[in-house]
Amino acid sequence: MCADTPDTPEAPDYKTTLNLPQTEFPMRAGLPKREPGWLERWARIGVYERLRDKAKAETRQPFTLHDGPPYANGHLHIGHALNKILKDMVIRSQQMSGRDARYIPGWDCHGLPIEWKIEEKYRQKGLDKDAVPIVDFRQECRSFAEGWVDIQRDEFKRIGITGNWDNPYLTMDFHAERVIAEEFQKFLMNGTLYRGSKPVMWSPVEKTALAEAEVEYHDHKSHTIWVPFKIREGAPADMADARVVIWTTTPWTIPSNKAVAFNPKIAYGLYRVDGTEEESWTAQGDLYLLADKLADEVLSRARVTASTRLRDVSADELSGLTLIHPFNGVEGAEGFWDYDVPMIDGDHVTDDAGTGFVHTAPSHGADDFECFVRRNWLDRMTYNVGEESEFLDHVPFFAGLQVFDRKGKEGKANAAVIDKLVAASGLIARGRVTHSYPHSWRSKAPVIFRNTPQWFAAIDRAVGDGQDEYGTTIRERALTSIDKLVTWTPKTGRNRLYSMIEARPDWVLSRQRAWGVPLTCFVKKDTQPTDPDFLLRDPVVNARITEAFEAEGADAWYKDGAKARFLGDDHDHDAYEQVFDILDVWFDSGSTHAFVLRDREDGSEDGLADLYLEGTDQHRGWFHSSMLQACGTRGRAPYRGVLTHGFTLDGKGNKMSKSLGNTIAPEAVIKQYGADILRLWVAQSDYTADLRIGDEILKGVADSYRRLRNTMRFMLGSLSGFSEADRIAPEDMPELERWVLHRLAELDHRVRTGYAAYDFQGVFQALFNFATVDLSSFYFDIRKDVLYCDGDTVERRAARSVLDILYHRLTTWLAPILVFTMEEVWLERFPGDASSVHLQDIPATPGDWRDDPLAAKWAGVRRVRRVVTAALEEQRRDKVIGASLEAAPVVHVTDPAVLAQLRTLPFADICITSAVELTGDPIPDEAFRLPEIDGVGVVFEQAEGEKCQRCWKILPDVGHHAHAQVCGRCDAALKDAGV
Missing domain, CATH: 3.90.740.10 (Valyl/Leucyl/Isoleucyl-tRNA synthetase, editing domain)
Known part of the structure; x- marks a missing residue:
């Protein structure tokens, strides 16, 4: 009967019979608009709090990254974003690796920049700062800092930074001011505090x-x-x-x-x-x-x-x-x-x-x-x-x-x-x-x-506190800590801080300003600084001061009657002078280990941090002052690890400057691309050196993101409807799937060791290459045919089982970096009010998935495949064929062992051709070769047969089955589907 006879049954629409990917995961991310919704969701379901509860229930080993406090006086710049993103990737990766990773964000709130802003406001109004009661002036400084803390907190949260945002630490909190004063009093009592007259660097502008x-x-x-x-x-x-x-x-x-x-x-x-x-x-x-x-x-x-x-x-x-x-x-x-x-x-x-x-x-x-x-x-x-x-x-x-x-x-x-x-x-x-x-x-x-009377901490004077395990002086303790207690990332950080502390003079603690924690001490009138009774060292007086600070803050020092209140009836009030200098703000931030790590319930069990993470300038800043302060009060460094990152430069490698107009605000990047692109820029960069950022660089980052997103989208689509009933055990899988499992075992080790070493660039590069080269360009390319066209075959079930395994690992491996996108990927498969990828751990990967002999075999298979695909690309370029399925190449392989291995595999499927002939015959002169791969030649041949209207392979058996226009494999799939 002729095909166009009215009685001929109409051929089905074969496209509708394919297992095409089904997902609502959009190709276009739309991150700037969608990311705020995920932030609201995490806050609503309390992800950070749930992780703390989970850690308590599982008795996890704590990991504490202590936040170096940014200054509360302006919008974030790109350096802030770099710093906080690195910290967030540390916290999230440690948490998902099985630790209880806590993060308490903090702010530096005292000091000259804020005081300067209030003075500027006064000058604009024609007011005299010195005519304003000091407590009123300090209250204005406090309000100014509070306003910027709220602004910066929202800006940090928008970048996807996790942490205890509802209860951060502030150096101007009353308890913090109390502890800062207590820490100063330890220097007073242990004999390292003295007043001297020596030239110090003096700002005539800031006085x-x-x-x-x-x-x-x-x-x-x-x-x-x-x-x-x-x-x-x-x-x-x-x-x-x-x-x-x-x-x-x-x-x-x-x-x-x-x-x-x-x-x-x-x-x-x-x-x-x-x-x-x-x-x-x-x-x-x-x-x-x-x-x-x-x-x-x-x-x-x-x-x-x-x-x-x-x-x-x-x-x-x-x-x-x-x-x-x-x-x-x-x-x-x-x-x-x-x-x-x-x-x-x-x-x-x-x-x-x-x-x-x-x-x-x-x-x-x-x-x-x-x-x-x-x-x-x-x-x-x-x-x-x-x-x-x-x-x-x-x-x-x-x-x-x-x-x-x-x-x-x-x-x-x-x-x-x-x-x-x-x-x-x-x-x-x-x-x-x-x-x-x-x-x-x-x-x-x-x-x-300028030579001025100042207060100093003597770093070469014996500290009289009996904590001499690492030395008797602050300098000795610091240098010993640097070499024996601290892990440095990169290792050059050790030399930088060591040389600075080795050569530094005594620490100038005093500042002639108003906004800060005062030097809570009294000096005896008519005595010299060298006299034994020049400084009042009375634990009872000290306790009165700190108790007042706990209740009222450091303003208590400046209130009427403070001197009499603190000296009490124990001392002649007229015999002593009250010191009104304030502490160097680096002493404030250097003391944070005491009121954050030691005193907070969510601090650190031993009062020490696993990691301090800041820019390289902090070798002379926070790393330095924290080391000196802790060595003076607890006898050793307050941290076990220090990580330093470089500075941000523009796309041409120039220092950013408002006057040059080459600054890039995090807000602008987020508005155009989304926070995940900013985070990915950090992950792709070598943070140990200075980092460049500019329009072209961000476009490149966005392109990498797009390719990775497409990989995730393919997995989601191909896993549509997957259930445990579809899963197949690794031992029952074809070699190609077991090779993917081997690669996952390798990557699991790379990811875990990389995250442990804070090597985010190495982790991401390994995952990106795997996703784009091993998966998208190889495994997915090969398995699309099975996934789309097979019925309920072992090959299709194995492929989907591997995709499920891939999904769980890639989402958790990448979640510390792409916090928003991996949440989106996770919720596509596991929706629900309490669901979040950030509540997961990185899944354990069985050691027996690693199969080095199999990997060696498939390395040879991929080398031969490269020659085949290159040969077919030449034919496509010359318009001999339009698709690789039109080919049935003859592949000459001179190595008998490799040839034998190829014959155990469906090599035509691996090469995405309709057929392939493998031969050990000598390679003809006209064969296509790649110079870098010896012993392989390809002679192009057209595939013989008819084109299957369902899978598009050209095969001799098309037309010989119940469904006349398809091949045997597709005919069986249609029967299984009841077509």
Whole structure:
């Protein structure tokens, strides 16, 4: 009967008989709009709280990542996002690996930036800060910080960060302020606290001392001057009229000069001027002492055209000299500078630049100060410069002149000093130089070294607390902790912190500000800091203070009657002064281990953190201050591990700057792409170096995300309707499925070890390559035919069983990174009010899934397949065929063992061809080869037969079955389906 006879039954629509993927999981993610819904859902079902309950029920081993507190004074920048995402990936991966991973977010709330904002508000209103009651001022600072905590909390949550957001820690909480004061009092009681007068870095803009961690270095253009000091006595006859030349980039410190330093290891000479340019501050016959290496440059700067080196000058000769200050005898000085200026030796003097002699003002330089400490000359310190970098009233000529003004611009002090030196014949040369100079990292204004009374923690003084397991001093304990207690990621972090602590001076604890925790101590009037009873050390007084702080916060220190309240009847109130300096905010954040890890129920059992995680700048910041603080109060480091990450740069590798317009706000990325793309950028990056981010980079990340999403979508679609009744045991699976299980066993080890080592880039790269290469381009490509076209066969059930196994592992492996997307994937299969992938653990993977001989076999199979697919691609490119199913290639394999292995497999299905002929015959010349794969050649042949209208294979048996237009396999599937 003819096919077009009306009585011929109509052929079925074979497409409707296929097992095509069915899923509502959208191809387009729509993350910016959909992510907030998942955030609301997690909050509603209490995921974080349920994990804590689960951990208690299962008695899991705790893992505590202690949050380094961001500052509560502005919107998040991309560096904040990087930091918090890394922390979140640590917490989630540790939790899903079987730990009780706790995360208490926190904020740094005290200190200058907030105080500065309130002062700015006052200035705009024409108000005087000092006229406002200090408690009222502090309350305004507290309110300002509270507002930003709420804003930043929402911004962090939007990135998908998990944690105890309802109960974070704040350094301004009353209990926190109480503990900070208690920790300070431990320094008071253990003998490491002292008040000293030494040069500290001082911000004239902010009018406070700064720690090294609060200083950054930028290029700055400074004056340079070459100043000759006349010799008063001690010189042999031929040197009596000579002058010692110094060079400095801080002319304003010349009025405070107290010595000139030299280095005995440097070669010095006596030089005579024989000729000068017309305009020169030198004259023929002048004699100068200079370092030989620098003499030519100095004389050239002084416009000397000819000179003679008369002889060597020994260290003994130099040490015997006494000099005259350049302003000595200047009319109007009233004897202010009529003192001897000794020559002193110092290892800090070099002949790399300058003159080989260093002008020494111990009140304005660290090296200068140390030289005077070694000689017990602290009574020679000067107090010439005030808190606004102004010369004080007692300084002749310069009283009231500032080094820098309140806006950080250069004041008149340098120019005035230079002019007075010129008038006093105290210069031989002057100039300008651009060099690296310390600036406040908050105001961005230059700082000065200024001698002021400050409170210090002595890091080389024995700590009298008996906790000497790691050393008797803070420095010893810190260096021992670094090497014996802490794991560093990357390991270079160890060297960085070690060298900093090894060389650092005593810790400056005090700040001359208002918003913070005060130094809760009293000093006895009419005593010196070196007197034993200078500091009041009374546990009863300390307890009164901390109890008040617990109830009222640190404001209690500033309330009327505080002094009498705390001293009580035990001490004469008039005999003591109350200290009103506040603590360095790094002491606040360095103390967080005590009021977070130690005191909170959800802290740490031993009061120590498993991990501190911050940027590399925190080696001089939080890692550093936490180490010093804990070594002073508990005898060791507060952390067992430290992880550091780099900084964020723009797409071209430039530092981000608002002035350059190259900043990228997390909010903008989330609005365009979604938070998961931002998280994926972090996971794809090497966080141990600086990270670049820009439009092109984000487009690449989005493309990776799209490919991964498609992989997950295919799995979901192919698992539609899958149930336990469909599952097949691994031992009953075909080799291809057992090879996938082998790869999963390998990956399980890679993922677990990678997460344990915080190697998120390595974990994601392994998973991404597996998903896109092993699965999408290989396994899925091969098994689509079975999944779509088979009936209830072993092959299809095995493939779906493997897909289910893949699903559970990929969703949990990737959940710490793509928190929103993996939740979406999970809920597609397991919907429900209480369901969440983030309540799951990574499934255990049986060790016997690993099969190295099978993997070796399939590595050979894939090599041969590569040659076949490359040969077919050439035919497709030449338009000989449109699809690989039109081919039935002849595959020549010269290795008998490989050929035998291929013959045990359905190699045509593996190559996605309708047929394949395997042969060990010699490879013909016309065969297609790949140069990198020896012993394999492919001769193209067209498939013979008719095209199956259901699976599209071209086979000889099409037309010979009950369903005339399909192959035998499809005919059986149709019968099983009742078609």
